[in-house]
Each structure stands twice: as structure tokens, then as C-alpha cells.
Amino acid sequence: MGMRPVHRAMHEPPSGLIELAAQGDRGAQQSLLEGHYDFVRHMLYRLLGPSPDLEDLQQTVLMRVVTSLPRFRGGSRFSTWIGGICVHVVKDHFRRRKVRQVVGVLEDSDLERGIGQESVDPERLADARGQLAKVQTALASLSSKQSLVFILHVVEGYSVDEVAAMTNAARSTTRMRLYYGRKAFFKALRSSDRVKGETP
Amino acid sequence: MSAYKCKHAQRDMVASQSAKLDSAQQSDLTEHLKACASCRDDASVLQGGLDALRHQAPPVDPIVKQRQILNALDKARPSNRGLGLLRPALLGAGALAAAFLMVFMWSSQAPPPAVAQLLSGQVQQAQKKFQQGENAPLGQALAVAPSGRAELQLDDDSRVLVTANSEFKLSEKHGWRVDLALGSVTCSVTPQSGQSKFRVMTPELELQVVGTRFTVERTVGLTTVKVEQGLVQIRTKNGKSWAPLGAGETREVRPVAQKANAQVPPSEITETPPQQVEASTDKVKTKTKTKTKAKASASNKKNIARRVRDKLSQGKVGEARVAIAESRRLMSGGGGTGTGTPSGRWAALAELDLLEAEADLAEKQYKKAIARYLEVHRRYRSSIQSETALFAAAQLAIDHSSRRQALDLLDRYLSLYPNGRFAVEARALYQAMKP
Numbered sequence: 001m002g003m004r005p006v007h008r009a010m011h012e013p014p015s016g017l018i019e020l021a022a023q024g025d026r027g028a029q030q031s032l033l034e035g036h037y038d039f040v041r042h043m044l045y046r047l048l049g050p051s052p053d054l055e056d057l058q059q060t061v062l063m064r065v066v067t068s069l070p071r072f073r074g075g076s077r078f079s080t081w082i083g084g085i086c087v088h089v090v091k092d093h094f095r096r097r098k099v100r101q102v103v104g105v106l107e108d109s110d111l112e113r114g115i116g117q118e119s120v121d122p123e124r125l126a127d128a129r130g131q132l133a134k135v136q137t138a139l140a141s142l143s144s145k146q147s148l149v150f151i152l153h154v155v156e157g158y159s160v161d162e163v164a165a166m167t168n169a170a171r172s173t174t175r176m177r178l179y180y181g182r183k184a185f186f187k188a189l190r191s192s193d194r195v196k197g198e199t200p
Numbered sequence: 201m202s203a204y205k206c207k208h209a210q211r212d213m214v215a216s217q218s219a220k221l222d223s224a225q226q227s228d229l230t231e232h233l234k235a236c237a238s239c240r241d242d243a244s245v246l247q248g249g250l251d252a253l254r255h256q257a258p259p260v261d262p263i264v265k266q267r268q269i270l271n272a273l274d275k276a277r278p279s280n281r282g283l284g285l286l287r288p289a290l291l292g293a294g295a296l297a298a299a300f301l302m303v304f305m306w307s308s309q310a311p312p313p314a315v316a317q318l319l320s321g322q323v324q325q326a327q328k329k330f331q332q333g334e335n336a337p338l339g340q341a342l343a344v345a346p347s348g349r350a351e352l353q354l355d356d357d358s359r360v361l362v363t364a365n366s367e368f369k370l371s372e373k374h375g376w377r378v379d380l381a382l383g384s385v386t387c388s389v390t391p392q393s394g395q396s397k398f399r400v401m402t403p404e405l406e407l408q409v410v411g412t413r414f415t416v417e418r419t420v421g422l423t424t425v426k427v428e429q430g431l432v433q434i435r436t437k438n439g440k441s442w443a444p445l446g447a448g449e450t451r452e453v454r455p456v457a458q459k460a461n462a463q464v465p466p467s468e469i470t471e472t473p474p475q476q477v478e479a480s481t482d483k484v485k486t487k488t489k490t491k492t493k494a495k496a497s498a499s500n501k502k503n504i505a506r507r508v509r510d511k512l513s514q515g516k517v518g519e520a521r522v523a524i525a526e527s528r529r530l531m532s533g534g535g536g537t538g539t540g541t542p543s544g545r546w547a548a549l550a551e552l553d554l555l556e557a558e559a560d561l562a563e564k565q566y567k568k569a570i571a572r573y574l575e576v577h578r579r580y581r582s583s584i585q586s587e588t589a590l591f592a593a594a595q596l597a598i599d600h601s602s603r604r605q606a607l608d609l610l611d612r613y614l615s616l617y618p619n620g621r622f623a624v625e626a627r628a629l630y631q632a633m634k635p
Contacts, residue, residue: 026273029273029276030269033269033272033273034265034269037265037268037269041260046253046254055268058268059268059271059272059275062268062269062272063271063272063276064276065272066272066273066276067276127248128248128251128252129252131244131245131248131249131252132248132249132252132253134245134249135245135246135249135252135253136249151253153214153217153218154214154218154250155217155250155253155254157217157218158218159218159219178214182210182211182214183207183210186210186242189242189245189246190238190242
């Protein structure tokens with residue numbers, strides 16, 4: 001029922017193209033960037049939310065992809081590798097700004113895109129906004145590391161191994177973060193219901 | 201069934217987002233959700249909230265997309281310049297070549313002559329042109345045509361990329377030396393051996409490195425150094441101590457001659473117009489001596505232009521406009537400093553007009569800025585600023601004018617500067633916009 005995580009729909013570029021790009025072929029590099037442009041944009045958007053820094057960070061990611069290509073060994077999917085670069089750029093950004101903003105405020109147009117329809121009826125939009133607010137509140141109660149792992153695994157749909165590779169953490173550490181993150185998430189979800197006095 | 205609790209349901213709800221549950225887990229979860237209202241509510245919120253979270257980013261203009269990709273490629277180019285994975289192989293080959301060269305030198309006792317081969321483009325010495333594959337003459341004033349660029353490979357494998365409208369001189373003595381009179385050189389320096397150092401000289405600045413990548417740009421009385429990799433050492437002309445400049449850093453150096461009683465270094469001759477570079481070196485030297493004094497005051501005016509740039513970058517548009525007006529007054533001969541070489545004044549005026557356009561841009565007067573850029577392009581046709589202005593106008597037209605005008609301007613840019621500094625980007629933009 002849920003939306004399919006974007007990275008699963010990505011086609012892996014031919015290894016010859018990656019090799020050519022790693023050797024500095026500008027055409028191959030351009031082709032790779034064009035193929036993954038939307039993926040990078042969407043991933044950053046999910047990690048950052050609507051942010052004025054989105055364009056800058058996207059530029060940084062694209063640049064790092066090109067400069068780091070010679071270090072891509074093919075040990076993971078290419079999209080996972082690019083996802084790792086997105087994660088590092090976003091982490092750097094948060095560290096530099098000394099803020100932790102995992103999910104930004106969404107506009108109605110964002111919600112409509114999220115629901116997958118244009119011009120949905122206002123009631124459905126209100127429901128979606130309410131559910132999103134609860135999820136956002138619950139996510140905000142996690143530590144930055146827990147929420148990053150939670151978003152990558154649950155929202156983006158990456159496996160634990162992939163998340164571990166992307167965040168430069170051990171598999172066991174990632175599982176721990178996910179476990180405690182999940183507990184904290186549901187605890188926060190239920191407590192927000194109690195505070196608001198909403199009936200299930 | 202009874203062992204399946206809320207915590208298990210939460211685990212499976214989360215797990216189902218990234219992987220498919222097996223049938224047993226799925227049926228346990230379904231049964232539990234039927235029985236537990238809290239978990240049912242959690243599941244509903246989780247699914248709805250996550251779907252909203254998986255929103256897609258707002259669509260992006262294809263032109264912006266193309267521009268971002270090209271920018272990323274351009275910015276990433278320095279570290280890729282070493283041909284990526286081939287770099288170790290090239291370094292190994294370089295080391296072998298160096299070893300072979302040492303053995304050869306030891307056996308022959310005669311150092312081979314220094315060679316700078318043209319990899320691409322062409323350079324001009326007086327009326328003589330040197331094409332791709334030929335060796336550039338050393339110790340001679342060279343120029344690159346307004347519509348071209350030249351890449352030279354030195355015999356130590358270092359590379360020097362010289363942009364259009366540049367004037368420079370190459371020489372070799374205890375390491376390579378580039379004397380940049382005007383324009384821009386980007387140097388990828390192979391690690392130097394022994395005491396030799398790669399050096400770049402401008403009228404304002406001396407720079408030495410042992411192996412790195414950097415760009416030195418000289419416009420009107422201003423030298424800018426941008427270090428992309430490694431570390432370079434710089435000092436002002438005739439300065440005593442060297443200052444380090446690291447990767448990512450940029451330093452701008454103005455001539456010291458503007459200070460009272462300051463001695464104008466003889467090398468300030470390099471401010472000759474492009475046409476004069478074609479004349480013989482002796483002729484240039486003679487002209488230089490007579491113009492040295494005039495250039496001191498010219499550099500003073502250029503400093504004003506520099507201040508204008510600073511104010512613009514700080515967003516003080518009003519103050520910038522005042523400074524531009526003041527600068528214009530001085531340029532036109534007011535205040536007793538209206539001297540200077542015609543070419544220097546001409547270039548400084550072009551720069552000021554560009555600044556005016558930037559001020560318009562800062563005030564979001566896009567149409568006015570486009571018109572002013574085009575005026576700079578028309579009026580200073582053979583200057584570096586002309587090319588910059590035309591491309592800037594084209595870029596502005598993409599976002600703030602008609603598609604037709606943008607296409608016309610890009611087309612004009614590409615026909616005038618097929619190998620210009622912005623040709624790659626202009627070509628891509630043109631392709632992206634073409635109906």
C-alpha cells in the first residue's frame with residue numbers, strides 16, 4: 001500500500017559507464033549525473049525537507065560523486081553509494097549549521113505529491129497532515145543518529161547492511177540504533193495521542 | 201498467537217516498510233491489528249505519515265538541472281585532471297621516465313633542452329603562430345587569441361592551461377617559470393625534484409610551488425591566485441617573506457606601486473594591450489619604461505574598482521554606485537589622474553561597466569542588467585570583459601527574458617567564442633533550450 005522507495009526503482013548504470021566516468025570521461029560523468037539527478041534531489045529532499053540549502057547541497061553531492069568515482073569499487077549498488085554521499089553531505093550540513101532538522105515543514109503541494117494525487121480532497125489532505133505531524137513529532141524525539149537510520153531504513157527502504165555502509169557504522173550498531181529508534185518512535189507516537197486526548 | 205505482543209507488531213510494522221514479511225509474520229500482524237486498537241492506530245499513522253514523508257522533491261527546470269550538472273563537472277575537474285584511475289599509472293610512468301632521464305643525463309653530462317609542447321590550441325609570438333604539437337618558444341612574449349585557449353605540456357609533465365586573451369612568457373632555469381602579463385593560467389604542477397621550483401610571476405606577485413594545482417588570473421592591476429590542491433607560497437613583488445596559501449584558498453594581490461613614493465617594479469610593463477604583445481620584446485620594453493609612472497596612477501583607479509566589487513559583494517549597492525561614479529570621474533581625467541595607458545583605461549572602464557551591470561543585477565533590475573551587459577559586449581569587443589558580458593547576458597535572459605532572446609544570445613556567444621571560457625556550458629544550455 002505504501003509508496004515504493006525511490007532507490008528500488010533505480011536502474012544500475014552499466015559498469016563500463018562507471019569505469020569510463022571514473023577515468024575522467026566527461027561525457028560518461030555527465031550521463032551518470034543526469035541519470036541520478038532526480039534520485040539525489042529526492043533523497044536530499046527527504047533528509048532535509050523543504051530547505052533553501054537544497055540546491056547547494058545537491059551541487060555538492062553531484063560534485064562529490066564525480067570526484068569520488070575512482071574510489072567506487074562496486075561493493076554496493078551505485079545508487080546506495082550515491083545515497084551514502086547524500087547522507088554524509090547532509091550530516092556535514094547539520095554539523096556545520098549546528099542544527100538537527102531531519103524533516104522539514106511540508107506544503108500542501110508536497111503532501112499531494114506524497115499522497116500521489118493532485119488536488120486531493122481537503123479532508124484527506126487534513127488527515128495526511130495530521131498523520132505526518134505525528135510521525136514528525138515522533139521522529140523528533142529520536143537522537144540524530146537514530147532518526148537518520150530510521151529514515152534510511154523505514155522511509156527509504158534500505159536494508160540494515162546498506163544503512164550501515166551509508167552511515168559508516170557497524171552492522172550491530174546500526175541494528176541497535178534501529179531497535180532503540182523504533183522503541184522511542186512508537187513510545188512518542190502513543191504519548192502524542194495521549195497528550196492530545198485523541199481517541200484511537 | 202498469545203506470545204505475539206505489541207512490541208512484535210511494532211517490529212513487523214517497521215520491517216514491512218523495507219522488506220516483505222513472510223506469511224506467518226504477516227498473519228500474526230494482521231491478527232494482532234484486528235485485536236489491538238492502539239497498534240491499529242499506530243499502523244494507520246505510520247503508513248499515512250511515511251507516505252507523506254516519501255514525497256517527491258518539487259520538479260526542477262531542465263535548464264537549472266543542466267546548469268547544476270555542468271557546474272558540478274567543472275568544479276570536480278581539478279581532482280579528475282590526473283585521469284582518475286590512470287593517475288598512479290601515469291605517476292609510475294613519470295617516475296620511470298625521470299629515472300631514465302637521470303641515467304641519460306649522467307651518461308651524457310649534457311642537460312636536455314627544456315621543452316614546452318602545445319597540447320591544444322595555439323599561441324602567437326609576434327606574427328608567428330605555433331599550433332598544436334609544436335613546441336612553444338621559451339623566453340618570448342606569447343599571446344593567446346581572444347577566441348581560443350592553449351594547453352601546454354612541460355617536459356616535467358606539468359601542464360599549463362592559458363585562457364583566451366592571455367599574455368605570458370615561459371622560461372626554464374632551475375624549474376619552470378611563467379610570467380603572466382594578462383589573462384589567466386591554470387597550472388597542474390608535477391612534484392618538482394631537488395631545489396627546483398615551479399614559479400609564476402605577475403607584476404604584483406611571485407608564486408612558487410613544488411607540486412600542486414592552482415590558477416593565477418591577472419586582470420586590470422589585480423592578480424588573483426586560487427589554489428585547488430596542495431599548497432603554494434606567494435609573496436608580493438620584491439617582498440621578503442613567503443606566505444603559504446592552501447587548497448581552496450584565494451588571494452588577491454594589488455600592486456604596491458599605488459602607495460606614496462613607492463617604487464614601481466619594472467615588471468609592471470606587462471600591462472600592455474593585447475595588440476602590442478605581438479610586437480617584439482624590445483619594443484615592449486621601451487614602451488614600458490615610458491609608461492611606468494602612468495601605470496601607478498592607473499592602478500590607483502583600479503583599486504577603486506576593486507572597492508566597488510567589495511561593496512557589491514557586501515550588498516551595499518548604493519555605496520557601490522557612488523564608488524563607480526567616483527571611479528569614472530577619475531578615469532575621465534578628473535582629479536588630475538586621468539593618465540595611464542589607453543589600454544589600461546579602456547580595460548578598467550570595461551570592468552566598471554560590468555560592475556554597473558552587477559549592481560543592476562543586485563537590485564533585481566534584470567532587463568537593465570541585460571542591456572548593460574550587451575553594451576559592454578558591444579563597446580569593448582576585443583576585451584576579456586566582452587566575452588564575460590555576453591555570456592552573462594545570455595544567462596540572465598534564460599531566467600528573466602524571452603526564450604528567443606536567450607537562444608539568440610547563446611547562439612551569438614557560440615559563434616563568436618566557439619572555444620571560449622563558457623563555451624561548454626553555453627552549448628549545453630543552447631541544446632537544452634532548443635525547441
